[in-house]
Amino acid sequence: MKMDGKKIKLFLVDDDAMYLKLLEIEFLQHADFTIDTFATGELCIANLSNDPDVIILDYYLDGVDKNAINGIETLDKIKSYNPALPVVMLSSQDKIEVAIDCMHHKASDYIVKSETAFVRLQKTITTIFSYKKMEKQLNWYMDRM
Amino acid sequence: MERTKSHDSQYASSLIEASLDPLIALNIDGKITDMNQAKVNITGVGRKMLMGSNFYDYFTEPQKARDVYTEVFAKGYITDLPLTFRHTNGKLTDVLFNGSVYRDNKGKILGAVVVARDMSRQKWALELQVANKELAFQNEEKIKRSAANKELEAVSNSLKLASQYSLSLIEASRDPLIVISPEGKITDMNEALVNTTGLSRMELKGTDFLDYFTEPQKAREVYQEVFAKGSLADSPLTLRHKNGDLTDVLFNGSVYKDDFGKILGVVVVARDITEQKRVAKDLMEAIVFAELAVTIAEEAKIKAESSTLIAETAVKAKQQFLSNMSHEIRTPMNAIIGFTKVLLKSDTSPKQKEYLQAIKMSGDALIVLINDILDLAKVDAGKMIFEQTPFKLEASITAMLHLFEPKIREKNIALLKEFDKQIPVVLLGDPVRLHQIILNLLSNAVKFTNKGEIKVGMRLLKEDEKSVTIEFSVRDTGIGITENKLNKIFENFQQASSGTSRIYGGTGLGLAIVKQLVEAQNGTVNVKSKIDEGSTFGFILNFLKTKALAEFESNLLEVDSEIKNVSVLVVEDIALNQLLMKTLLDEFGFTCEIASNGKIALEKMKVKSYDIILMDLQMPEMNGFETTDYIRNTLHSNIPIFALTADVTTVDLDKCKAVGMDDYIAKPVDEKILYSKIVSSVKKSRLGGEISKEEIPIAPTIKYTDLSYLIQRTKANPVLIMEMIFLYIEQTPSLVNVMKQSWKERDWSSLYAAVHKMIPSFAIMGISADFEDMAKKVQDFAKNQQQSDGISNMVNEIDNVCTKACEELKIDLNRYKNIE
Numbered sequence: 001m002k003m004d005g006k007k008i009k010l011f012l013v014d015d016d017a018m019y020l021k022l023l024e025i026e027f028l029q030h031a032d033f034t035i036d037t038f039a040t041g042e043l044c045i046a047n048l049s050n051d052p053d054v055i056i057l058d059y060y061l062d063g064v065d066k067n068a069i070n071g072i073e074t075l076d077k078i079k080s081y082n083p084a085l086p087v088v089m090l091s092s093q094d095k096i097e098v099a100i101d102c103m104h105h106k107a108s109d110y111i112v113k114s115e116t117a118f119v120r121l122q123k124t125i126t127t128i129f130s131y132k133k134m135e136k137q138l139n140w141y142m143d144r145m
Numbered sequence: 146m147e148r149t150k151s152h153d154s155q156y157a158s159s160l161i162e163a164s165l166d167p168l169i170a171l172n173i174d175g176k177i178t179d180m181n182q183a184k185v186n187i188t189g190v191g192r193k194m195l196m197g198s199n200f201y202d203y204f205t206e207p208q209k210a211r212d213v214y215t216e217v218f219a220k221g222y223i224t225d226l227p228l229t230f231r232h233t234n235g236k237l238t239d240v241l242f243n244g245s246v247y248r249d250n251k252g253k254i255l256g257a258v259v260v261a262r263d264m265s266r267q268k269w270a271l272e273l274q275v276a277n278k279e280l281a282f283q284n285e286e287k288i289k290r291s292a293a294n295k296e297l298e299a300v301s302n303s304l305k306l307a308s309q310y311s312l313s314l315i316e317a318s319r320d321p322l323i324v325i326s327p328e329g330k331i332t333d334m335n336e337a338l339v340n341t342t343g344l345s346r347m348e349l350k351g352t353d354f355l356d357y358f359t360e361p362q363k364a365r366e367v368y369q370e371v372f373a374k375g376s377l378a379d380s381p382l383t384l385r386h387k388n389g390d391l392t393d394v395l396f397n398g399s400v401y402k403d404d405f406g407k408i409l410g411v412v413v414v415a416r417d418i419t420e421q422k423r424v425a426k427d428l429m430e431a432i433v434f435a436e437l438a439v440t441i442a443e444e445a446k447i448k449a450e451s452s453t454l455i456a457e458t459a460v461k462a463k464q465q466f467l468s469n470m471s472h473e474i475r476t477p478m479n480a481i482i483g484f485t486k487v488l489l490k491s492d493t494s495p496k497q498k499e500y501l502q503a504i505k506m507s508g509d510a511l512i513v514l515i516n517d518i519l520d521l522a523k524v525d526a527g528k529m530i531f532e533q534t535p536f537k538l539e540a541s542i543t544a545m546l547h548l549f550e551p552k553i554r555e556k557n558i559a560l561l562k563e564f565d566k567q568i569p570v571v572l573l574g575d576p577v578r579l580h581q582i583i584l585n586l587l588s589n590a591v592k593f594t595n596k597g598e599i600k601v602g603m604r605l606l607k608e609d610e611k612s613v614t615i616e617f618s619v620r621d622t623g624i625g626i627t628e629n630k631l632n633k634i635f636e637n638f639q640q641a642s643s644g645t646s647r648i649y650g651g652t653g654l655g656l657a658i659v660k661q662l663v664e665a666q667n668g669t670v671n672v673k674s675k676i677d678e679g680s681t682f683g684f685i686l687n688f689l690k691t692k693a694l695a696e697f698e699s700n701l702l703e704v705d706s707e708i709k710n711v712s713v714l715v716v717e718d719i720a721l722n723q724l725l726m727k728t729l730l731d732e733f734g735f736t737c738e739i740a741s742n743g744k745i746a747l748e749k750m751k752v753k754s755y756d757i758i759l760m761d762l763q764m765p766e767m768n769g770f771e772t773t774d775y776i777r778n779t780l781h782s783n784i785p786i787f788a789l790t791a792d793v794t795t796v797d798l799d800k801c802k803a804v805g806m807d808d809y810i811a812k813p814v815d816e817k818i819l820y821s822k823i824v825s826s827v828k829k830s831r832l833g834g835e836i837s838k839e840e841i842p843i844a845p846t847i848k849y850t851d852l853s854y855l856i857q858r859t860k861a862n863p864v865l866i867m868e869m870i871f872l873y874i875e876q877t878p879s880l881v882n883v884m885k886q887s888w889k890e891r892d893w894s895s896l897y898a899a900v901h902k903m904i905p906s907f908a909i910m911g912i913s914a915d916f917e918d919m920a921k922k923v924q925d926f927a928k929n930q931q932q933s934d935g936i937s938n939m940v941n942e943i944d945n946v947c948t949k950a951c952e953e954l955k956i957d958l959n960r961y962k963n964i965e
Contacts, residue, residue: 018872019905025865026858060901066894092904113905115854 008125009051012037013044013074014058014090015065019113023056026118040065041074048081054125057107059091059098075105086128088121156409157311159401160322163280163412167230167240167261168314170247175200175214178256179310187240187261189233200259205229205237217244217257230261247313255310258317280399281376321384321394321415325354325368332410341394341417343387359383359391371398371411384415393422460525467522471515478515479812482508483725490728490962517654520581524661529578531666535691536576538603538615539564545580546601548817552591558622559598567605568615573689575666582662583617585655586682590621597622597679611690618683625676635660635670659684710952711735711827712878714755716746716772717789718764725814726759726789733820734959736874743767747775750782753879756827758786759810762801770804777805785826789814849949851911852957858909867961870954873906881947884923888940897927903943910954916946 010033014020020037027033036052038044041061055078059071069077075087086108091098099110109124111117161168167184169177177195185192188203201210209228216223222245230238244259315322321338323331331349339346342357358364364382371377376399384392398413485505489498523529546560553560583601590599600620607614626634635656663670663684674680713735715726723739730737738755740746742764749755758776762769769788776782788801788809801809807826810819852866859865880899887895900923907917919939926936 016902016905017876018869018909021869021872022858022905022909025869029860060898062898092901115908 007032007034008129009033009053010035011044011047011052011055011057013039013041013055013061015039015061015068016058019058023118023121030122041069041071041077044074045077045081048078048085052085054128055085055087056121057087057089059089059093059102072101072105075102075107079106086132088124088128090117090121156324156401156412157315159280159284159399160324160412161311161314162284163397163399163414164260164318164320164322165397165414165416166318166320168317169200169259169261170256170310170314171200171214171217171259172256173218173254175211181314184261187230187232187238189236203230205231213242213244213259214257217246217259218254221246223259228261243317243319245313245317247310258310258313260314260317260319262319278376284399284401318414320417323354323413323415325411325413327372327408327410329354329365329368337417338415341384341386341392341415343390357384359385367396368398368411368413371400371413372408375400377413381418382415391419393418464522464525467518471519471522474515475512475812478508478512479725480721482512483721483728486728487724514654517658520658521654521661524658524665529662529665531575531578533573533689534576535571535573537570538568538572538688539570541576541580542583542601542603544821545583546587548584549587549591553599556591556595558591558594558596561598561600563600563602563604565603565605565615567608568603569613569690571691572613573691574686578662578666579686582659582684583619585659586619589655589682590619590623590680594621594623594679606685612687613690614685614687616683616685618681620679620681622679625678625680626672626674627676628674631672631674634672656682710948710955711756711823712753713737713823714740714746714749714758716740716743716758716764716769717761718742719761722761722789722812729814729816729819731962732816733823734955735823736955743769743772743775746772747780750776750780750784753882755784756830757823758784759789760786760806761789769806770800773801773804773806783830785830787822787826848953849912849946850953850957854911855909863961863964867958869909870958870961873910874951874954874958877903877906877947877951881944884940885944888937893927893930897924900924900927900943903947910950912946912950916943919943 010027012020012023012027012035014023014037017039020039024035024037027035036047036050038047041057044055044057057071057074057078061074062068062070071089071091075089078085078087083106087106089102089107089110090113091102091110092113094112102110108128111120111124161181164181165183167187168181169184170179172178176197177200178197180192180195184195188195190198190203200214201207204210206228213223213226213228216226222243224243226242228240228242230240232238240261242259242261244257246254246257248254315335318335319337321341322335323338324333326332330351331354332351334346334349338349342349354368355361355364360382367377367380367382370380376397378397380396382394382396384394386392394415395418396413396415398411400408400411403409482505485501485508489501489505493501520529542564543562546562549560587599587601599622600618602616602618602620604616604618605613606616659682660670663686666686668684668686670682670684672680672682711733713730715723715730715737717723717726717739718741723741727737727739738749738753740749743760744767746758746760747767760769760773767775773786776784776786785807786805788806789812790801790809808822810822855866855869859869880903883895883899884903887893887899900920904917904920904924906912907914907920920943923936923939923943925931926933
């Protein structure tokens with residue numbers, strides 16, 4: 001899963017400290033990632049300059065802290081900062097409305113928090129990068145044509 | 146011849162009259178037959194009256210006076226017999242009597258002549274002048290009389306007698322009497338002069354009067370003056386004895402003339418004042434010495450006072466120094482021990498662990514020593530204050546004995562307790578200090594006993610309405626103490642033998658502290674011992690009786706395994722102490738949060754509830770007293786608050802109690818005390834307060850959590866597992882609180898958020914999916930507020946399961962810590 005010989009830089013954003021930690025543990029065990037974790041959307045946006053390769057973003061960030069910006073708002077800000085930056089949305093809600101909402105806001109994917117979430121995340125990330133690679137190659141060929 | 150006789154007689158009479166000392170002639174019957182003017186003056190009775198009267202009538206003690214003349218006649222003479230003359234006007238004169246008998250030619254005693262020497266110098270001087278005047282007058286009188294008696298001159302015998310009699314009078318005088326010719330040659334003298342100069346009469350006669358004085362020039366002036374003026378009074382001169390002895394005299398003199406007024410010579414009486422001078426000198430010396438002595442005494446007093454002051458300052462300085470040093474040593478020692486503990490918990494090799502243990506043990510020993518020294522200094526300074534709190538003696542001692550159980554088991558000896566059931570259950574006294582005393586004695590007993598048993602006994606000695614006297618004893622079957630060391634072991638830094646500390650360790654302060662603590666409470670200590678058989682240390686203390694119940698059951702409650710899940714808020718500004726407290730509390734399995742000052746603590750209290758607060762007193766922003774005051778009076782919370790204090794003085798403790806703190810814990814914190822105090826307090830408040838639902842026992846065999854998912858996910862990495870568990874324990878209680886709160890307040894969005902956030906954790910911690918479903922139902926309800934049936938129960942169920950899960954996980958967490 002290497003990209004240009006570099007480790008993939010991952011941003012994990014969740015206000016649930018435990019889930020965040022668990023994710024981090026999971027990803028770190030695949031030593032291919034460097035991981036930054038953020039408890040809020042604000043913190044994540046503030047650190048976009050660190051140039052993450054992928055962001056995994058919780059949908060429901062304004063649960064306990066009412067003043068915090070929610071996942072969709074964070075997603076919008078990330079996309080306005082860099083539209084090409086892939087963002088995978090996470091939610092404990094398996095709801096079609098939420099999924100559609102995320103897609104409308106240009107999320108790369110939407111994954112429900114569950115036992116299988118990590119596996120799916122891994123798969124999604126792999127897909128994203130292979131998609132990106134394909135896109136790159138396509139562009140290269142298009143340029144040639 | 147006739148003429149000479151008459152002349153002699155007159156001349157003798159002059160001499161007699163010139164004497165200032167009373168001269169009295171007595172017959173054998175004690176009647177006065179003649180006297181000089183001095184006698185008249187001293188008695189105030191006229192010559193006529195005196196003549197023929199009884200000699201002893203003029204004294205204060207007639208009987209004694211009678212003895213005087215009887216003695217004169219019996220012995221022939223008397224010397225220096227003290228008597229007192231009474232003047233007719235009542236004036237008393239102390240005199241010394243000298244006397245001798247005089248005889249006729251055939252040696253028959255005719256009478257006695259006594260001279261009374263006036264002892265009072267002042268009076269003597271005065272009367273000397275009087276006498277001098279009298280002398281001149283008397284001379285004329287005598288001359289007249291002798292002229293009138295010319296016809297009688299034929300009676301040469303009588304004259305001769307008179308002459309002899311006069312001479313006797315002269316000779317009786319102890320003052321040198323000298324007759325000098327106008328040329329300055331001595332013509333006659335009495336025996337006194339012979340004695341004073343050491344020369345015989347023959348040698349003296351015809352020699353120059355001036356030769357016998359140390360200052361001849363002055364002597365010449367003296368006698369020239371006599372010739373010039375006719376008389377002289379009190380001229381000081383010094384007579385020289387031939388052996389060199391000097392005699393200070395006062396000269397009185399007057400000229401005497403023949404019948405035709407021609408000056409024949411001078412009669413001088415030299416009064417010996419050596420004695421007076423000596424007395425005066427002695428007196429002066431005595432005065433000087435006395436003054437000197439007073440000066441010396443005053444100097445000594447000042448010295449003593451200043452030494453006392455210096456000593457007092459030194460003692461004070463010593464105590465201050467000890468106190469300061471102990472304090473200064475304790476702070477870095479805390480760091481050393483604290484960080485050693487932290488290191489011990491980290492990943493270390495067995496060898497390193499061993500070294501760290503050694504550091505910790507040495508540090509602990511040092512802290513004990515410093516505390517001992519501080520205690521001693523406190524007792525010395527009288528700063529040791531003994532509390533009077535009601536406590537249960539037996540329970541308190543029993544609890545304390547538990548502390549020794551590991552040691553006892555390790556050494557395989559028995560620890561027995563003999564408690565006199567007559568002792569009242571609750572007593573008034575200082576249980577902490579009592580513990581300290583018994584603890585010291587027991588530590589010794591355990592230290593020195595390798596087989597057999599140790600017996601702690603309490604016996605009621607005396608009981609009256611107000612108080613009881615109890616004898617405590619600690620008997621061991623240890624190595625014993627030799628008799629000659631028994632009285633030394635209670636002294637500071639003393640051990641039974643110099644080798645003791647090498648083999649058994651210890652500083653030798655333990656028993657000194659025991660003695661000081663007991664005696665400061667008016668008790669007594671004693672010891673009996675037999676070498677190789679064991680020792681018995683005993684002490685006797687008085688306790689007041691009380692009807693009050695023991696407020697705090699005991700500071701050293703037995704370890705209660707049921708108390709878990711205690712959350713402690715530590716309010717402490719020093720980072721080092723924060724870390725230490727956290728380490729200790731983590732060790733107990735308590736959760737612990739740190740606030741750096743009172744303000745932060747109050748903010749924390751708003752968000753989360755705690756079981757107990759440990760409060761430092763000195764902090765920036767808001768100190769311990771202010772914070773406690775706020776908690777009690779503004780928040781109206783009864784949460785137990787323990788003061789953490791380094792310097793346990795009564796002032797601070799009173800202040801702590803006054804402001805509403807429940808107890809205090811002295812720094813450096815003793816783990817056991819900290820644990821037992823927290824546990825007993827939490828237990829009490831939990832029992833006293835509402836019996837919360839989680840306390841209702843649910844079959845304890847059911848485990849709510851299952852770490853297999855976590856282990857699988859983390860590949861059994863203990864650090865990651867611990868991190869996860871820690872996060873759960875940290876996050877869940879507040880989420881549960883928000884859930885309950887928002888359910889009560891119908892704050893659906895908060896309820897939703899809280900439950901929503903909780904949901905993933907059920908699976909992570911392996912909590913039954915039933916609860917996750919419940920949580921989801923609550924979440925759904927919170928979203929659309931439909932089907933509220935059973936939601937209340939679900940909230941309670943979730944609360945319950947989360948609390949239980951937290952408890953279980955805490956145990957797991959500690960287990961992992963220990964494994965690590």
